[in-house]
Amino acid sequence: MDRKEVVNRIAPMAREVFEKPDLELCDTLDATQVDTWTSFAFMQLLGKIEEEFGFRFKMMELIKIQNIGTLVDVVMQH
Amino acid sequence: MVFMEENIVIQTYSVADLKNWLLHNRAITGLSSEVIAPTRAFAIMNNPFVTDETRVVCALFVNDKLAAFTAAFPEVLQKPENRLAWWFTTLWCDEKYEGRGFGLVVIGTLCELIGEGNFFDVEGAKETVEIFRLLGLKCKYIPRYEFFKRKIHADTIRGKLAWCREALSQMSCERRRKVMMHQKGGDSNYTVEYPRFVDDETFAFIVAHSDKDVLLRKQEMFNWMLQYPFVQVSPLHDHTPFDNRFSSIVKDYLFVCCKIVMDGKIIGVTILSVSRGCMSVRYLYYEQESAKTVFRAIVDHILSLRIKGFETNDVKLADYVIPLRIFTKNYILQKSFSYPQDFVFSSDSGLQAGEGDMFV
Numbered sequence: 001m002d003r004k005e006v007v008n009r010i011a012p013m014a015r016e017v018f019e020k021p022d023l024e025l026c027d028t029l030d031a032t033q034v035d036t037w038t039s040f041a042f043m044q045l046l047g048k049i050e051e052e053f054g055f056r057f058k059m060m061e062l063i064k065i066q067n068i069g070t071l072v073d074v075v076m077q078h
Numbered sequence: 079m080v081f082m083e084e085n086i087v088i089q090t091y092s093v094a095d096l097k098n099w100l101l102h103n104r105a106i107t108g109l110s111s112e113v114i115a116p117t118r119a120f121a122i123m124n125n126p127f128v129t130d131e132t133r134v135v136c137a138l139f140v141n142d143k144l145a146a147f148t149a150a151f152p153e154v155l156q157k158p159e160n161r162l163a164w165w166f167t168t169l170w171c172d173e174k175y176e177g178r179g180f181g182l183v184v185i186g187t188l189c190e191l192i193g194e195g196n197f198f199d200v201e202g203a204k205e206t207v208e209i210f211r212l213l214g215l216k217c218k219y220i221p222r223y224e225f226f227k228r229k230i231h232a233d234t235i236r237g238k239l240a241w242c243r244e245a246l247s248q249m250s251c252e253r254r255r256k257v258m259m260h261q262k263g264g265d266s267n268y269t270v271e272y273p274r275f276v277d278d279e280t281f282a283f284i285v286a287h288s289d290k291d292v293l294l295r296k297q298e299m300f301n302w303m304l305q306y307p308f309v310q311v312s313p314l315h316d317h318t319p320f321d322n323r324f325s326s327i328v329k330d331y332l333f334v335c336c337k338i339v340m341d342g343k344i345i346g347v348t349i350l351s352v353s354r355g356c357m358s359v360r361y362l363y364y365e366q367e368s369a370k371t372v373f374r375a376i377v378d379h380i381l382s383l384r385i386k387g388f389e390t391n392d393v394k395l396a397d398y399v400i401p402l403r404i405f406t407k408n409y410i411l412q413k414s415f416s417y418p419q420d421f422v423f424s425s426d427s428g429l430q431a432g433e434g435d436m437f438v
Contacts, residue, residue: 031177043208
C-alpha cells in the first residue's frame with residue numbers, strides 16, 4: 001500500500017466527517033486550516049479509518065498525529 | 079507550514095502519588111491542582127476500592143505544558159454482583175490542541191491500565207461518547223426530566239420591582255402547596271430524617287427497592303459519596319464563567335441523604351443535591367404503595383427551599399410534579415451512558431441520575 005493509495009482512501013472519509021466535499025488532502029493540512037476539524041470530527045475520522053483499514057490505533061501512535069501527513073504515516077505503519 | 083518540534087509526555091499518577099503530593103507535600107513531576115483538584119484527589123485516595131498502586135489520573139504534557147488530563151475511580155458494584163466498574167470523572171483538553179485526539183489518548187491510556195471491559199462513562203459530551211465508542215463501548219441514552227421556573231431577568235423587572243416578583247412567587251408557592259395538600263393526596267404524616275451515612279437498615283431498603291435499576295452501588299460507596307462529594311471544587315481549568323445550574327462547578331451546594339419515614343417505617347430514600355436554587359434527585363428508592371407520599375416529601379423540599387430548577391430520572395416523580403405547575407417549563411433530555419459490550423442493559427431497566435461520577 002503506497003502513500004498515495006492511503007491518501008485516496010482517507011480523503012472521502014475526511015470530506016464526509018469535516019463536511020467539506022471539496023477538501024483536498026495534503027501532508028500539511030491540519031486542524032488549524034479546516035474550521036470543521038473538531039475533536040468530534042477527528043474522533044469520527046479515526047473510527048472510520050480503523051474500520052476501513054482494519055486496525056486499532058495505539059495511544060502512542062495518536063500523539064504523533066499533527067496533520068494529514070503524520071496521520072498517513074501512522075496508517076502506513078500498520 | 080513548519081511544525082514546532084513537540085515533546086509529548088504522557089504521565090499517569092497512582093493513589094500513592096496523590097498521597098505524597100497532598101499529604102506529604104512532595105513534588106511529583108507534573109502533578110498540580112491544575113491536573114486534579116485537591117478535594118477530588120483527596121476523595122479518590124479515600125475511595126474504598128483503591129490501593130496505593132491504583133493509577134487514577136492521566137495527564138498529557140506538550141513541551142512541559144499541560145495539554146490534557148483525565149481522572150477515574152473504581153468501584154465494585156452491588157448489582158451486577160461484584161462487577162468492577164471504573165468511572166471517568168473529568169476530561170480536559172487545551173483548546174489549542176483541538177482535533178488532535180489528546181482526549182482519546184489520556185482516556186485510552188488509563189483504559190489500557192484498567193483493562194478492557196471495566197470502564198463506563200455517564201453524561202459524556204458528544205466528543206467523549208465518540209471516544210468511548212472508539213474504545214469499544216456501547217452507548218444508551220437515558221431520559222432526564224428537567225423543570226424550570228420561567229426566568230424573569232433583572233433586565234425585565236428592575237430594582238424596586240424585584241421584591242414584587244419575589245412576593246408573588248412566594249404567594250404562588252403557598253397557594254400551590256395548599257392546592258397540593260388538598261388535591262393531590264399522599265399522606266402528610268411523614269417525617270424526614272437526614273442521616274449522615276447510609277446505615278444497614280437504609281441500605282437494605284435501597285437494595286429491596288432497586289429492581290428496575292441496571293446498577294446498584296455498595297453501601298460503602300454511598301457512604302464514600304456522602305463523605306466526599308468530591309467535585310465540589312473542580313480543577314482550575316474546569317472553572318467556567320457561565321452559570322451552569324446543575325454543575326458541580328458551583329461551590330455552594332447541598333448534598334444530602336433523606337430518609338422518608340412513616341409510622342416508624344422507611345417508605346423512601348433519596349439523595350438530593352441542591353445548588354443555586356436548583357435541586358437534583360440523584361438517587362430515589364421508594365415503596366410503590368407510598369410513592370405519592372415520597373413524592374410529596376420531595377415537593378415539600380422544592381417548595382420550602384424555593385427551588386427554581388429541578389431534575390430527576392424518575393418518570394413517576396416527573397409525572398407527579400408536572401401537574402402541580404410549580405415549574406413553568408419542563409424538558410426531557412437524553413443523557414449518555416457508555417458501557418462495555420458484555421454489560422446487559424435490558425429495555426425495562428433504568429439508571430439513577432447519580433450513577434458514575436454524577437452524584438453531585
